[in-house]
Structure formats: C-alpha cells, structure tokens
Amino acid sequence: MKALEVHNIVKTYQHFNALDGLSFSIQKGEVYGLLGPNGAGKSTLLRCLLTLIKYDSGSIKIFDKELLHHRKTILQNVGYLIEKPDFYGYLSANKNLEIMGAYSGKIISANRIAAVIEQVGLKGREKDKVKTYSHGMKQRLGLAQVILHNPDLIILDEPNTGLDPSGIVDLRNFINQLKAEGKTVLLSSHVLNEIELTADSMIILNKGKALVSGSVQELLDDKELHVKIEVNNKEDAINILSHTNFSNHLKTISANVLELTMQKKDIAGINKLLVEKGIDIVSLNYKKPLEELYMNLTKTNIHA
Amino acid sequence: MIKRISLLIIIVIVSIRGYSQDAKAIVRQCNASFTNIKDYSCAVNLVFDIPGLHIGTINGKVFFKKPNKFRIRTKGIVFLPKQNPNQLPIILADTLNFIPIFIGKETLVNQMVNVIQMVPLKDNEVVAAKFFINLKGQILKAQISTKENGTSDIVNEYDDNISVKMPSSTIISFDMKKFKVPKMVAVDINSKAAKKSNDNNKTTGSVTMKFSAYKINQYIADTVFTEID
Amino acid sequence: MHRLIKVELFKIAARPRSYIGLLAITIIVLLIQMAMLADGKGFLSFIFSSFAQTFDIQGKILNGNLVAFIVLQMLVMQMPLLIAFVTGDIISGEAADGTLRLIAGRPFSRSRIYFAKYSASAVYTAILTIWLGIMALLLGRILFGNGDMIVLKSDSLTVIRSADVLWRYMVAFGIAFLSLLLIASFSFCISAFSNNSITPIIICMGTIIVFTIIGTLDIPFFDYIKPFLFTTHMIVWRDMFYDPLQWQDIILSVSVIIFYIILFTAIGWYHFKTKDILI
Numbered sequence: 053m054k055a056l057e058v059h060n061i062v063k064t065y066q067h068f069n070a071l072d073g074l075s076f077s078i079q080k081g082e083v084y085g086l087l088g089p090n091g092a093g094k095s096t097l098l099r100c101l102l103t104l105i106k107y108d109s110g111s112i113k114i115f116d117k118e119l120l121h122h123r124k125t126i127l128q129n130v131g132y133l134i135e136k137p138d139f140y141g142y143l144s145a146n147k148n149l150e151i152m153g154a155y156s157g158k159i160i161s162a163n164r165i166a167a168v169i170e171q172v173g174l175k176g177r178e179k180d181k182v183k184t185y186s187h188g189m190k191q192r193l194g195l196a197q198v199i200l201h202n203p204d205l206i207i208l209d210e211p212n213t214g215l216d217p218s219g220i221v222d223l224r225n226f227i228n229q230l231k232a233e234g235k236t237v238l239l240s241s242h243v244l245n246e247i248e249l250t251a252d253s254m255i256i257l258n259k260g261k262a263l264v265s266g267s268v269q270e271l272l273d274d275k276e277l278h279v280k281i282e283v284n285n286k287e288d289a290i291n292i293l294s295h296t297n298f299s300n301h302l303k304t305i306s307a308n309v310l311e312l313t314m315q316k317k318d319i320a321g322i323n324k325l326l327v328e329k330g331i332d333i334v335s336l337n338y339k340k341p342l343e344e345l346y347m348n349l350t351k352t353n354i355h356a
Numbered sequence: 357m358i359k360r361i362s363l364l365i366i367i368v369i370v371s372i373r374g375y376s377q378d379a380k381a382i383v384r385q386c387n388a389s390f391t392n393i394k395d396y397s398c399a400v401n402l403v404f405d406i407p408g409l410h411i412g413t414i415n416g417k418v419f420f421k422k423p424n425k426f427r428i429r430t431k432g433i434v435f436l437p438k439q440n441p442n443q444l445p446i447i448l449a450d451t452l453n454f455i456p457i458f459i460g461k462e463t464l465v466n467q468m469v470n471v472i473q474m475v476p477l478k479d480n481e482v483v484a485a486k487f488f489i490n491l492k493g494q495i496l497k498a499q500i501s502t503k504e505n506g507t508s509d510i511v512n513e514y515d516d517n518i519s520v521k522m523p524s525s526t527i528i529s530f531d532m533k534k535f536k537v538p539k540m541v542a543v544d545i546n547s548k549a550a551k552k553s554n555d556n557n558k559t560t561g562s563v564t565m566k567f568s569a570y571k572i573n574q575y576i577a578d579t580v581f582t583e584i585d
Numbered sequence: 586m587h588r589l590i591k592v593e594l595f596k597i598a599a600r601p602r603s604y605i606g607l608l609a610i611t612i613i614v615l616l617i618q619m620a621m622l623a624d625g626k627g628f629l630s631f632i633f634s635s636f637a638q639t640f641d642i643q644g645k646i647l648n649g650n651l652v653a654f655i656v657l658q659m660l661v662m663q664m665p666l667l668i669a670f671v672t673g674d675i676i677s678g679e680a681a682d683g684t685l686r687l688i689a690g691r692p693f694s695r696s697r698i699y700f701a702k703y704s705a706s707a708v709y710t711a712i713l714t715i716w717l718g719i720m721a722l723l724l725g726r727i728l729f730g731n732g733d734m735i736v737l738k739s740d741s742l743t744v745i746r747s748a749d750v751l752w753r754y755m756v757a758f759g760i761a762f763l764s765l766l767l768i769a770s771f772s773f774c775i776s777a778f779s780n781n782s783i784t785p786i787i788i789c790m791g792t793i794i795v796f797t798i799i800g801t802l803d804i805p806f807f808d809y810i811k812p813f814l815f816t817t818h819m820i821v822w823r824d825m826f827y828d829p830l831q832w833q834d835i836i837l838s839v840s841v842i843i844f845y846i847i848l849f850t851a852i853g854w855y856h857f858k859t860k861d862i863l864i
Contacts, residue, residue, distance in 0.1 A: 102690030104862040127692040138683025154592045157692035410743040410828045432733040433644030433744050535635040542739040543823045
C-alpha cells in the first residue's frame with residue numbers, strides 16, 4: 053500500500069513554478085528522503101501535503117484518500133515538523149503538548165503526554181516554559197508533538213538543523229524507531245549523510261521537478277566514484293594503472309595526485325595492485341556516493 | 357386761581373391717602389392669612405418647562421418656618437429658580453422696607469383683583485413687586501423684579517379642598533440666561549447629527565409646583581433646613 | 586469547536602499582554618474616581634457655573650452614575666487600543682511566532698480555527714467591557730452612591746431619574762460591547778492579513794484616529810462621508826442618555842455596527858481560509 057502518492061503537482065507563484073508537474077510515491081512503512089538545493093521546492097511540497105499551501109493542479113493521496121476531499125481524516129493521521137520548532141514560549145512543554153493534542157482531533161491523555169515527554173528525553177523539564185529551552189530541547193519537543201497522536205505518516209523538514217552530534221545520533225535512532233514501528237517517514241534534509249544512513253528511498257528535486265528518485269541502495273550501488281590517489285611516484289603509478297581497466301578514466305590532478313573513476317568495490321583491488329608494485333600510497337579518498345550523485349545532478353540541472 | 361390750585365392739591369392728597377389706605381387694607385387682609393402660620397410643610401410635585409433643560413417631574417416636600425426659612429427637599433436633582441414663592445407674603449408683610457401703592461383693579465382668571473405695587477423704601481434686592489390680590493385676599497399673581505435674577509412672574513392657584521390660605525399650585529416663570537457647557541463634558545461631541553434644540557430660541561422658563569397635604573403649625577426643627585440629603 | 590474555543594481562551598489567558606487591558610482600565614478608572622473624590626465638587630461647580638446664575642441646583646449631582654459616565658467618556662479612545670492590542674495579535678502573533686503553521690496543518694479546517702479564535706476575541710472583548718462596567722459603574726456607585734444622573738449636551742442638559750438610569754447603562758454597555766466588538770473584528774481581520782503583531786494594532790488605531798478626526802471636522806464635504814464611517818456610529822452608546830431617547834438613531838447605528846462586524850469578519854475569514862501559509 054502506498055502511504056503517499058503525489059501526481060503532477062503544480063504550484064505557481066506569479067511567473068515562477070515552485071512545483072512543476074512533480075510526481076512520486078512513498079510506500080507504507082518506508083523512510084523517504086527528500087533532497088534538493090535551496091529553492092528546489094521541498095518546503096513548498098511539504099506545505100502542500102499539509103494544506104498549508106494550496107496547489108494549483110494535480111492530486112495528492114495519502115493512504116489512498118484524496119487529500120482535498122478527506123482532509124480531516126487524513127491529517128488526524130499525520131504528524132509534522134516544518135522548519136524550526138516553534139511553540140507557545142509562554143507555556144510549559146506540558147501545556148504546549150496539551151494544546152497540540154487538542155488540535156490533533158484525538159483525545160490525548162495526560163499519560164500519553166508524559167510518555168512522549170519521556171521518550172524524547174525531556175522528563176524533568178516538562179513544566180518549564182518553552183522559552184527557557186535550548187534549541188536542542190525545542191527540537192525534542194517538536195518531535196514529541198509529531199508523535200503525540202500516534203500518526204502513521206510523519207513529515208520532518210530539516211529536523212537536525214542546529215543539533216549537536218549526539219542530537220543527530222538521537223534523531224537517527226528516533227527515525228529508525230519510527231520505522232521499526234511501521235511508521236512512514238518523509239524526511240527532508242540537507243545532511244546527505246543522514247539520508248544515506250536512514251532513508252530507504254529518496255527523491256532529488258530541483259526547480260520544482262524530480263531529477264531522480266528511487267531506492268537509495270539502487271541509486272548509489274552502481275554509482276561510479278571519482279577516487280583521488282596521492283602517490284610518491286606518479287610516473288610509475290601511471291604506468292601501472294594504464295594497464296588496468298581503468299586506464300580510460302585516469303587523470304592527473306596535480307604533481308602526485310591521480311584520479312580514477314571506478315565503483316566502490318574496485319577500490320581495494322587498485323590499492324592492493326599499487327602497493328604490490330612498490331608504489332607508496334600517501335592518501336586515498338573519494339566523495340561520498342550520494343554527495344557525488346547530488347552534486348552532479350543539481351550542477352547539471354543548473355546549467356541545463 | 358390760588359383757590360382752585362389749592363383745591364386741586366387737597367383732592368390729589370386726599371386721593372393718594374385714600375388709595376394708600378386702600379392698599380394697606382388690602383395687604384393687611386392678605387397678610388391676615390399668614391399671620392397665624394408659624395410653619396408649614398406640604399407635599400409638592402415639580403414640573404419643569406425650561407428651555408435646554410430636560411428634567412422630569414419629581415415629587416418632594418416643602419418646608420417653611422418663620423421668619424424666612426424655606427426649603428424644597430427632593431430625592432433627586434432639581435433645578436429650582438432662585439425666586440422663592442414664599443417671598444410673596446414676606447414682601448407683603450415687610451412694612452419697614454416696602455410701601456404698598458394701590459394701582460387699580462383688573463380682571464384675572466374671571467376674578468376681580470386689586471393690583472398693588474410694593475415700592476421699596478430703601479436699597480433692596482427687590483427693586484419692584486406687583487401683586488394681583490383677589491377679594492378673598494389671595495395672591496393670584498405677582499411680578500417680582502430683582503437686581504440679580506431679573507423679573508419673574510409667579511402665578512398661584514387655589515383649591516379650597518386643599519387649603520383656603522395656601523396655594524394649590526404655583527407657576528414661576530423667569531428669564532433664562534444662555535448657558536455654556538464645556539465641550540469636554542458634552543455628550544454630543546462628534547455626534548453624527550448636530551441636532552440643535554429648538555428650545556434654545558425660547559428665553560423664558562417655568563417651574564410648576566403643585567402642593568398638597570399641607571400641615572400647618574406642626575413644628576418643624578431647624579435642622580430640616582440644613583441637613584444634607 | 587468548543588474544544589478549540591477553550592484552547593484559544595486558554596492561550597489568551599496565559600499571555601501577560603491580555604492583562605494589560607484589565608490593568609489599564611483598573612488604574613485609569615481608579616485615578617479618575619480618586620480625582621473626583623478629591624475635587625469632584627469643584628470640577629462640577631465649574632461645569633455648572635453658568636446654570637448656577639439662574640438656578641439653585643439641589644440634589645446629589647456628584648454620584649456614581651455621573652462619575653461612571655465621565656469615566657466612559659474619557660476612555661472612548663483608549664478602549665479600542667486595549668482591545669486591538671490583544672485581538673490584533675491573535676492570528677498575526679501566531680504567524681510571527683511560527684505556531685500558525687503548527688496548527689494550520691491539523692485536521693481542523695481554517696474556518697474552524699478562524700472562528701474559534703474570533704469567538705475567543707469576542708469573549709475577551711466582553712470581559713473587558715464587563716470589567717469596565719464593574720469598575721466604572723459598580724465601584725462608582727459604591728464610592729459615590731446612587732442618584733439622578735445629569736447629562737450635558739452642548740446646548741442642553743438632561744436629568745435622568747435614578748430609577749431610569751440602570752437599564753440605560755445596561756443597554757449602553759451592550760452597545761459599547763458591540764462597538765468594541767467592531768474594533769475587535771477590524772483588528773482581527775487585519776491580523777489575518779499580517780505576519781506580525783504590530784501592523785494590525787497600528788492600522789486599527791490609525792484608522793480610528795483618522796476617522797475620528799474626519800468626524801470632528803465641520804467641512805461640508807465630509808458630511809457625505811461621516812455616515813459611512815464606523816467611528817461615527819461607535820459612540821451611539823451615549824445616545825442612551827438622551828431624553829427623549831432617539832430610538833431610530835440608536836437602532837440605525839447599531840445596525841451599521843453589526844454590518845461592519847459581519848463585513849470585517851467575513852473579509853478576514855475569506856482571506857485566512859484561502860491564503861498560503863508561508864512562514
């Protein structure tokens with residue numbers, strides 16, 4: 053069953069298409085990454101899903117129901133955190149969650165609020181006014197209000213903005229926990245590493261259109277990497293490598309640095325070959341696959 | 357010639373003295389009604405017809421105690437003319453300061469009345485007072501002119517069922533001075549219709565007092581005239 | 586819906602700014618009453634000096650009814666500001682704080698959210714009006730006693746008997762509530778268009794000031810405009826103290842007030858329902 057189906061969505065602001073015939077779908081229970089440069093249409097898309105913005109044409113279905121016709125039923129089952137976590141600063145976390153519970157359309161008990169507070173690690177601070185919270189604590193509270201009413205679809209927009217490393221790890225674990233519970237998560241992020249680590253599928257947007265979409269593993273597995281190797285003897289290394297299958301993709305970057313285009317699985321073999329032939333490898337590195345894919349696609353799209 | 361002039365003078369003096377004797381007798385007859393009244397109280401109903409003042413009818417009580425204590429007490433706010441209806445018998449009885457002159461006879465409300473002018477003998481707040489007294493000795497009307505408050509007309513009506521001596525109603529008519537209201541307290545600042553009252557073209561106002569339930573010589577304490585309502 | 590209204594009322598009650606209006610009314614009214622206690626008689630003798638030339642004025646002029654009227658006259662410009670300060674912030678404040686996007690993506694429709702907030706604004710307006718009544722009239726009567734009420738117009742004076750005063754005040758406060766609800770509706774409407782708290786308050790008060798100034802100008806051209814300005818009709822509560830009562834004028838003005846309430850509410854609702862929430 054599909055948790056989300058977006059079909060041919062168009063949203064125009066004056067003469068600018070924020071969303072330009074975008075279509076994609078998300079399977080139930082998967083974590084779906086939403087990527088794109090600034091102005092790609094990610095926020096516009098998320099706001100359309102939540103009816104914060106009205107799209108001009110197209111359709112959106114959530115759990116097989118047309119959004120515009122079943123808005124109330126659908127949104128009772130959606131939790132979201134868009135942009136930074138904003139709350140009623142003059143109220144405590146408890147009160148904020150009570151209010152969010154009232155707005156969820158469901159009956160939320162005090163026990164549920166307490167459980168969620170504990171789950172996000174805010175126990176002991178729930179009675180303090182939110183305006184006294186740090187950014188990280190507000191982010192936790194944001195996640196608390198997302199899951200408060202036990203939704204099946206969770207939409208997170210840049211949830212790790214401003215988090216420290218431990219916060220990022222906690223967030224990753226949180227998302228994995230949601231996935232384990234069978235929730236569907238739509239995760240928009242600029243942190244490519246997180247998408248790579250947590251998402252099952254993803255889409256890269258630019259200028260309101262989809263550049264690529266699909267399973268993360270499939271998109272990245274056969275990805276060819278640009279591997280930079282720094283050696284002590286460039287001429288000998290070139291000589292050796294020119295007899296391999298990668299000779300067509302061999303480039304000299306600088307005095308002692310060569311670049312090869314190859315798949316990840318071939319890196320170990322090249323490394324072993326050079327060492328056995330007496331070439332000292334000073335360093336070997338490559339751009340992460342998703343980063344590589346993202347940069348190539350978005351750069352191409354900009355110039356297109 | 358001298359004889360004719362002397363005769364004329366004698367006739368004039370005798371006439372004046374005759375008239376003066378008539379005026380005093382009329383005033384005496386009128387005062388006789390009040391001589392035995394040391395104090396009185398009665399119920400009063402006040403009706404106001406004053407241009408620019410919208411004051412509803414109100415009931416109160418009148419108190420009088422000789423020689424000149426007078427008070428109208430009401431439960432609400434009233435705007436009373438400065439002219440005191442009880443002034444009339446006081447002026448008539450004041451032989452030290454006023455001399456009565458008989459002016460003539462007139463018909464007033466189908467009754468024959470003697471018109472008496474009370475002329476002040478010395479400098480007085482009251483500069484002129486004209487009384488219209490019927491044959492029973494009742495003051496039907498008076499015109500009082502004072503230095504401060506101008507001229508006012510006081511008209512009395514009598515009802516034997518209420519009292520023979522005291523009026524059943526008194527209407528005091530007086531000249532109105534144009535009044536000014538500070539803008540800041542006026543309720544109609546910026547009102548959508550600058551409605552000007554037609555009343556302000558009138559320059560005369562009146563207060564009608566209807567009296568009833570007179571209690572005469574029942575003793576009234578002095579504090580009645582001074583205590584605050 | 587009532588659950589949403591409860592939430593909105595709770596939010597208003599939890600904000601310190603909501604109490605500024607109550608505090609301001611308390612302080613201003615107490616100050617005026619203290620001043621009247623200290624020198625009310627002197628103040629009144631100045632006002633009635635021209636009447637005192639012709640009349641002996643008897644009775645308790647300085648009483649709670651008159652003092653309450655003086656208080657209400659003095660607060661004519663301040664009350665709209667105190668109302669707009671809260672009602673002008675109800676939507677735009679949430680937009681500025683970011684909480685609007687937090688609630689607008691919830692199952693409740695924009696219309697329900699709008700009218701829940703509007704209802705809470707109306708309740709706040711009613712509370713402020715009632716508090717004004719308690720402070721001005723009830724406390725006034727306790728301090729100064731009851732009595733007939735003198736009402737001065739620029740060219741006349743009316744004495745309203747004490748038995749006739751209370752019901753007039755009740756109706757006047759009812760009309761005053763509608764007038765303030767008009768202000769609440771206006772500022773609430775602007776709040777639906779704005780993303781910050783200050784703009785609705787400034788626009789609301791600026792409009793009231795400009796319209797009031799136009800209303801005072803004795804230029805024939807403006808006479809055509811005045812009947813259409815809502816500020817012209819907002820002061821009709823004062824007509825309840827005329828004698829005889831001009832019911833036609835009162836009913837007309839109340840109808841105009843209600844019309845503007847509906848108009849502003851509808852405009853704000855339509856915009857809120859259709860706008861894109863971008864912040």
